[in-house]
Amino acid sequence: MSSVIAVNKLKKYYKVHQKEPGLTGSIKSLFSRKYYDAKAVDGVSFDIDEGELVGFIGPNGAGKTTTLKVLSGLLYPTFGHVSVLGYTPWERKPEFQKQFSLVMGQKNQLWWDLPAIESFILNKEIYEVPDAQYKKTLDELVELLEVADILKVQVRKLSLGQRMKMELIAALIHSPRILFLDEPTIGLDVVMQKKMRDFIKEYNRRYTATVILTSHYMDDVKELCKRIIIIDKGKILFDGALDEIIKKFATHKLLTVVFGKKVEESDLAAIGQIKEFEFPKAVISVKRSTASLAAAELLQNFPVADLNIEEPQIEDIIREVFTGRDLA
Amino acid sequence: MKKYLTVFGLSFQNEFTYRLNFILWRFRNVLRVLMTFFLWNSIFSQNRIAFGYSREQMMAYVFLVLVITAFVSSAPSNDNIGGEIANGDLSNYLTKPISYMKYWLTRDWSSKLLNLLFAFGEISLLYFWLRPQLIINSSPGSVVIGVLLCVSAALIYFLVTKLAVMVAFWIPENTWGLMFSFLVLFEVLSGAIFPLDVLPTLGSKLLQFTPFPYMIYYPIAVMVGKLSPAQGLRILLQSLVWLGVGIWLVNKMWKSGLKTYSATGR
Numbered sequence: 001m002s003s004v005i006a007v008n009k010l011k012k013y014y015k016v017h018q019k020e021p022g023l024t025g026s027i028k029s030l031f032s033r034k035y036y037d038a039k040a041v042d043g044v045s046f047d048i049d050e051g052e053l054v055g056f057i058g059p060n061g062a063g064k065t066t067t068l069k070v071l072s073g074l075l076y077p078t079f080g081h082v083s084v085l086g087y088t089p090w091e092r093k094p095e096f097q098k099q100f101s102l103v104m105g106q107k108n109q110l111w112w113d114l115p116a117i118e119s120f121i122l123n124k125e126i127y128e129v130p131d132a133q134y135k136k137t138l139d140e141l142v143e144l145l146e147v148a149d150i151l152k153v154q155v156r157k158l159s160l161g162q163r164m165k166m167e168l169i170a171a172l173i174h175s176p177r178i179l180f181l182d183e184p185t186i187g188l189d190v191v192m193q194k195k196m197r198d199f200i201k202e203y204n205r206r207y208t209a210t211v212i213l214t215s216h217y218m219d220d221v222k223e224l225c226k227r228i229i230i231i232d233k234g235k236i237l238f239d240g241a242l243d244e245i246i247k248k249f250a251t252h253k254l255l256t257v258v259f260g261k262k263v264e265e266s267d268l269a270a271i272g273q274i275k276e277f278e279f280p281k282a283v284i285s286v287k288r289s290t291a292s293l294a295a296a297e298l299l300q301n302f303p304v305a306d307l308n309i310e311e312p313q314i315e316d317i318i319r320e321v322f323t324g325r326d327l328a
Numbered sequence: 329m330k331k332y333l334t335v336f337g338l339s340f341q342n343e344f345t346y347r348l349n350f351i352l353w354r355f356r357n358v359l360r361v362l363m364t365f366f367l368w369n370s371i372f373s374q375n376r377i378a379f380g381y382s383r384e385q386m387m388a389y390v391f392l393v394l395v396i397t398a399f400v401s402s403a404p405s406n407d408n409i410g411g412e413i414a415n416g417d418l419s420n421y422l423t424k425p426i427s428y429m430k431y432w433l434t435r436d437w438s439s440k441l442l443n444l445l446f447a448f449g450e451i452s453l454l455y456f457w458l459r460p461q462l463i464i465n466s467s468p469g470s471v472v473i474g475v476l477l478c479v480s481a482a483l484i485y486f487l488v489t490k491l492a493v494m495v496a497f498w499i500p501e502n503t504w505g506l507m508f509s510f511l512v513l514f515e516v517l518s519g520a521i522f523p524l525d526v527l528p529t530l531g532s533k534l535l536q537f538t539p540f541p542y543m544i545y546y547p548i549a550v551m552v553g554k555l556s557p558a559q560g561l562r563i564l565l566q567s568l569v570w571l572g573v574g575i576w577l578v579n580k581m582w583k584s585g586l587k588t589y590s591a592t593g594r
Contacts, residue, residue, distance in 0.1 A: 014590060072423050074591040094425035102423050109420040111338060113345040118338055125331040126426045 004178060004210050005048040005071065010080035012041040012066050040066040042234030051208040055225035059322055063234040064214040068180045072102040084178065098127055101176040105183035108167055110155045116166040117151045120173055127174035134173065141169045144199060161192040181213040185220055197223050218315045232322055249317050253291040255284045257298060258306040271298060331426060332434045339438035354446050361394045364521060365458065379526035384463035385552065389523050391451055391462065392548045397520055398447035400482045400543055402439045403489060405432035410493040410503030419591045433486060440482065465553030473560040474551030480567040481543045487574030488539060497585035519545030542567045
């Protein structure tokens, strides 16, 4: 498989103007403005192969969206080399634009006052999709997303979930080979989130489309992406398979114990760090290397009814990575 | 070009969803004609000739203003582009194989068609109500040149207003200020309220070096025969020069705007 996206040492700095608080600050900023460089993306490199489904995760302002914007040609980079399908995105060549789509969960492209079907027809013309292909694609998407009955309803009358489905159809009507999804499930209820995920997975499988997805919801990433890229402060902290995160960053394991008889919390402190204690249940964090030893000690010295050794939750690991603290 | 035809059709449909808005906008235009009509009417109740115009010539001017402004200054792009740049909706267009400026130009022309249809209806009603005496002193040649001037006027108006709204690339929090100033200047200096040759000679001479008279005054002056076809042809050429300058400036500003665009708002 060949790589369809190649990013090399990408940097994007913004000039940001700083304003002192208050009215005097406002007046001062009329005459002299202090600028500083905000490093939204600071030397990022990665390659993505055709058909991959990659998750970008990171806290707010980490540089995920900025990276997507550079990849889709909205922003000119400050430094670095980017190639998507062999094109330089910010040249905005029509042949390139016909092969990808960018969906932002918080932006809509549909005409607000008209039924969604009108926007689909417009996109068909903009992307110059032949009639037969348009009909086939639309039928498939409408069936997959179950929206046949609301195609002719004014967009403003649709619920958020319904609208998001329509946004997806509008973005996919030209059968893009690459899909950039920025927070596609934001604001949706859990049922809709699940449906959206199933759809993205199915789309990726059926058309071997390459998908890059950013999300705040770990569930999106866990369920969809084999590979994830963790970004923070404009730099890549991790790029690899989901389960490797655990190997790489999890220094501890969690022992969940249920006691048969009363136990003092203070007695447990010798075993490891107590994360939770609510009789009869306790969760204790111990170093990976000593996990089995600690378990043995618990079984020997305490009235244990049940014992579980677990990996920490992936969310917790990632949170710890971001806050830069050791997992304890 | 089929994509722009589709945009044209959709935009036309879309205008109908804002019925009240549209009706109020038309009402404003009719009101302006009525105001200027009664103003000139009272001036001409004292004089046979004022500012070199006879009553009939002036009435013809006032009535044509209604049609020409409907055509030249109907431009939904003015209300939308600044906001779309400032809040990042521009991104929706930039990732697609479509030209943003042509997209909005198409939507403007769709709106112009609708407004023009209404303006013809309004002018017929006003004509039967007010029964003004009009003199339109023009040859077929001046009508043709006048129409060409109108098309050029609409394009110059588009370009000048785009220069004003594109300021949003650099000052996103102030998308309306410049536009508003322009609209005020436009009302007075383009000839939408009075023909510009009623101004003192120096004033109307100076105005010739701005794009304003090319947007309303000259097209009407040629059409009603105030200026000869030969003069009209010369003005058409000058108008095309302004058009060229406008296209050049808008392109330059657009390109450098995109360099600073940060696709914000998410």
